[in-house]
Amino acid sequence: xxxxxxxxxxxxxxxxxxxxxxxxxxxxxxxxxxxxxxxxxxxxxxxxxxxxxxxxxxxxxxxxxxxxxxxxxxxxxxxxxxxxxxxxxxxxxxxxxxxxxxxxxxxxxxxxxxxxxxxxxxxxxxxxxxxxxxxxxxxxxxxxxxxxxxxxxxxxxxxxxxxxxxxxxxxxxxxxxxxxxxxxxxxxxxxxxxxxxxxxxxxxxxxxxxxxxxxxxxxxxxxxxxxxxxxxxxxxxxxxxxx
Numbered sequence: 001x002x003x004x005x006x007x008x009x010x011x012x013x014x015x016x017x018x019x020x021x022x023x024x025x026x027x028x029x030x031x032x033x034x035x036x037x038x039x040x041x042x043x044x045x046x047x048x049x050x051x052x053x054x055x056x057x058x059x060x061x062x063x064x065x066x067x068x069x070x071x072x073x074x075x076x077x078x079x080x081x082x083x084x085x086x087x088x089x090x091x092x093x094x095x096x097x098x099x100x101x102x103x104x105x106x107x108x109x110x111x112x113x114x115x116x117x118x119x120x121x122x123x124x125x126x127x128x129x130x131x132x133x134x135x136x137x138x139x140x141x142x143x144x145x146x147x148x149x150x151x152x153x154x155x156x157x158x159x160x161x162x163x164x165x166x167x168x169x170x171x172x173x174x175x176x177x178x179x180x181x182x183x184x185x186x187x188x189x190x191x192x193x194x195x196x197x198x199x200x201x202x203x204x205x206x207x208x209x210x211x212x213x214x215x216x217x218x219x220x221x222x223x224x225x226x227x228x229x230x231x232x233x234x235x236x237x238x239x240x241x242x243x
Contacts, residue, residue, distance in 0.1 A: 013038040014038065014039045018083070021045070022064055022066075024061035024062065029057045036230060037237060041053050045074065045079050046079070047079055048082045059099055069105070070098060071106075074105070084106055092136040093108070094137050097205075100203055108195065114155060126148065126151035127146055128149065128203075130142065131144075140235040147228035149209065149210040151183060174188070174190055174193055176203055177190060178191050184204070192205075207229030207230075210226050
């Protein structure tokens with residue numbers, strides 16, 4: 001995969017990143033957006049104004065210390081009310097790790113996230129299979145492509161009832177699966193899903209940590225050279241340019 005960044009059409013795109021109390025990866029997401037060639041826009045959880053952004057990233061961390069449940073309090077933030085309305089209107093939204101948890105709590109994605117089946121925090125480089133490359137956030141990948149991005153979570157086990165899982169499978173809404181080893185016990189090895197429209201995507205691994213040579217996972221090109229995560233941000237820029 002070759003990712004093209006910084007095109008003239010993409011340069012005007014504004015992508016917001018929401019910070020909640022306890023968010024850890026907002027700066028990483030902002031940097032990934034900048035590296036992809038768009039304008040990163042910091043957003044505050046208590047501000048309902050999304051400041052005319054063209055897409056939103058809900059980053060990882062432990063919002064509100066995962067009190068009650070991961071993402072359970074953040075879903076009521078003023079910014080999330082605006083995100084939900086905008087997402088229902090087609091705004092591209094990416095939820096990473098805690099962001100994925102928040103999207104399920106906000107009912108923008110089905111299912112829920114619970115404790116890893118081994119009950120331990122896990123941090124590792126994780127291989128994913130791209131199952132759906134037609135969402136707003138995955139067009140830069142090939143269907144069936146293997147990518148490697150970091151994974152770090154404690155409440156990363158994706159669960160849903162069998163009917164919901166069957167619907168996700170039948171509708172092609174499983175976007176990523178874990179390859180080689182299921183690190184948290186997620187049903188059917190699901191690492192990420194999308195809504196029916198394909199504009200909202202949530203996943204547990206962290207693409208924003210695999211966007212810059214020297215700081216990503218190991219790859220065939222050498223140690224710390226992996227940049228597979230950059231495709232998420234290149235994909236949404238292509239989606240916005242094509243809209």
